Amino acid sequence: MATGRTHRPANRSRGIPEATVARLPLYLRALTALSERSVPTVSSEELAAAAGVNSAKLRKDFSYLGSYGTRGVGYDVEYLVYQISRELGLTQDWPVVIVGIGNLGAALANYGGFASRGFRVAALIDADPAMTGKPVAGIPVQHSDELERVVRENGVSIGVISTPAGAAQQVCDRLVAAGVTSILNFAPTVLNVPEGVDVRKVDLSIELQILAFHEQRKAGGEAVGGGVLPQTTVGRDESTDQGPDGDMPAVMPA
Amino acid sequence: MATGRTHRPANRSRGIPEATVARLPLYLRALTALSERSVPTVSSEELAAAAGVNSAKLRKDFSYLGSYGTRGVGYDVEYLVYQISRELGLTQDWPVVIVGIGNLGAALANYGGFASRGFRVAALIDADPAMTGKPVAGIPVQHSDELERVVRENGVSIGVISTPAGAAQQVCDRLVAAGVTSILNFAPTVLNVPEGVDVRKVDLSIELQILAFHEQRKAGGEAVGGGVLPQTTVGRDESTDQGPDGDMPAVMPA
DNA sequence: GTATGTGAACGGGTTCACAGCA
DNA sequence: TGCTGTGAACCCGTTCACATAC
The missing domain is CATH 1.10.10.10 (Winged helix-like DNA-binding domain superfamily/Winged helix DNA-binding domain)
Structure with a gap:
């Protein structure tokens, strides 16, 4: 106006x-x-x-x-x-499920940034029966068996995967089958998803490797590549990444 | 050859x-x-x-x-x-310190991808005295007071910040003053660093917001923008991000 | 024949610089 | 006068397609 x-x-x-x-x-x-x-x-x-x-x-x-x-x-x-x-799209409510409640999953569940932006943690899912019922960030963890039900009942369209790499694809498939169409993947694996499903990936070890590259340049060649780099943010990149799964260990037990 | x-x-x-x-x-x-x-x-x-x-x-x-x-x-x-x-630069050893050992810090400490790629967790630092001495991933947590000493004695050039947003800049300043020249920042704050220091940032809530944007398009306008998006990876982006600190809560206590 | 290595075309994003409007 | 809004120039990265080498 x-x-x-x-x-x-x-x-x-x-x-x-x-x-x-x-x-x-x-x-x-x-x-x-x-x-x-x-x-x-x-x-x-x-x-x-x-x-x-x-x-x-x-x-x-x-x-x-x-x-x-x-x-x-x-x-x-x-x-x-x-x-x-x-x-x-933050004026609407986005229920999300977090699958894989290890340290990382717990960190995500406790992350204030979610709630403050229209994201609501609808459920926490973990494959370990010992975790079932244990409250994390005030929300009781549910067993993997409940995954499909939880997704459907809450109308979840965004899923967060914080399982080990080995479990990620399977979890992804189940999420997608249940109706999830956007996935935030923390497992160091590339996920295969059908058309129409959006995947974003956060890979901690890749970030460190990129830092190491620049660090090496600083020490070695007297700023060979050309000195100081601007502050970089994790952001969009359009490489359709894939990768053989189960290469490096992940953060926590599924 | x-x-x-x-x-x-x-x-x-x-x-x-x-x-x-x-x-x-x-x-x-x-x-x-x-x-x-x-x-x-x-x-x-x-x-x-x-x-x-x-x-x-x-x-x-x-x-x-x-x-x-x-x-x-x-x-x-x-x-x-x-x-x-x-x-x-992965053929050499990169000692890293992780500052802020909450859920996220612990997840990072336990992350196998670090060790398997030439990265060695030289120390875990947390401001909470109650954490001091507690072993996380087999490494005893040290108090913040030790930060400078640890960085110097181990020749650490890469630091990971997983503190709440409010503490991040201060931690960053101390890391840099002690000799760290590359920082991986998980706190939802933009860090001000002197020339020559490289910062990469991972911001969980931003990733979710980007997903929400696309999710909204799928539901609303029948794939208005043009249908299916390729799988996206967190990667380089050259926005020199900055931001007022202390906006959203972070993962754990410093 | 087969798969690499790369110049050239293409496209998206950033920066410039100024026209347009309060 | 001051700051927004934007065409145009510029730059970087991706894609194409083929010459090159095994």
């Missing part, structure tokens, strides 16, 4: 670039912090600094959403929080 | 593309699996399938390392494992 012609879709018509989508949560976090400090408006410059990107990129990103700023003034914080939340 | 002119640097001269570096660990994992099955050689096609990329990309990636294949035959598995390991 603001201008005469009410906020129109602008470029919004179809498809926000993937790179932009990956940054929206960053902006949202920065905006939320501003909102909590009751800051009414921000300039692209300020917000960009807070989110760690440059202002041109931020403005371009926002232009894909529509014209939500006011020239000469900046952006309305609350309004933007709402718009980005809506765009990301 | 293979050809007359011994394996020369090829394009290797300077700088392997960041995107390629991010995929090397993937190839390495696939190759390690093949190696364990005693497979002597692989074609780019086979290896690409195992690593989940297309063969052209894989060949291009390898071309940056040098000419390690044999036309008409493929790549020698063992040889490639060695070359990639060397390129990534």
Whole structure:
């Protein structure tokens, strides 16, 4: 709003670039912090600094959403929080199940960032009978046998896999069969999924290996590749990764 | 080796593309699996399938390392494992410290993928005195006061931060002051680091938000943006992210 | 014949720089 | 005047397709 012609879709018509989508949560976090400090408006410059990107990129990103700023003034914080939340689909409730409640699964269950963003841990699942009934983050762990029922009854469409690599594909198959269409995979394995299922992967050892690469350069060749690198974030990458499963051990017992 | 002119640097001269570096660990994992099955050689096609990329990309990636294949035959598995390991700097020992031993820190300490790739957990550090001395993954937790000493005595250059967001920057500053030049950050905060320090960030809630975005599209607009997305991996992204700290709660007590 | 290695075409994303609007 | 919104230039990475070598 603001201008005469009410906020129109602008470029919004179809498809926000993937790179932009990956940054929206960053902006949202920065905006939320501003909102909590009751800051009414921000300039692209300020917000960009807070989110760690440059202002041109931020403005371009926002232009894909529509014209939500006011020239000469900046952006309305609350309004933007709402718009980005809506765009990301965070205005609705997303029940998620976490499968594999070892240290990592427990960490995820306790992670405040989930609840604060429209994500609700609908269930914790583990294959170990000894875990059944044990409360983690206030939620009793359920046995794997319950997986399909839990997914169906809660209308879960997002599943988190934090099992060992060896169990991941099987868990994935069951989640998908039960109706899950988005998976966040922490197991160091590539998952085979049917068309229409979206998988994102977080691989701890890969991150460390990338750091080691750069670290080696620093020590060895006097910054051979060209000195300092910009701060890097785990983000989208479009390699359709696959990989032979069961290569390296995973975090916890299934 | 293979050809007359011994394996020369090829394009290797300077700088392997960041995107390629991010995929090397993937190839390495696939190759390690093949190696364990005693497979002597692989074609780019086979290896690409195992690593989940297309063969052209894989060949291009390898071309940056040098000419390690044999036309008409493929790549020698063992040889490639060695070359990639060397390129990534995994032939040397990388002592790492993990700061913040909550569920996530413990998960990381127990993560087999670290040890199996030249990474050695030199120390576990936590601010909670109650944790001091408690063994996690067989390593006694040390108090934060020991941080500087531990880093110096072990020549640690890579630090992992798994503290709550509020403590992350301070921990980061101390790590850097003590000599750490690469940081893997799990706290949902952007870290300010001096030039020359490399930071990679893993943010769980951002991954979920990106999934939610796509999930919303599936349900709402009949695959508005264009249907099925390729499997996505956390990887390099070059947004220099920053962000106001202390927005969302983190995984465990410092 | 077969599979690698790579120049060239292509495409997406970032940056620039300025027009447009409050 | 000040800051947003955006076309255009630029850069990096992916894909194509074929020459090259075994």
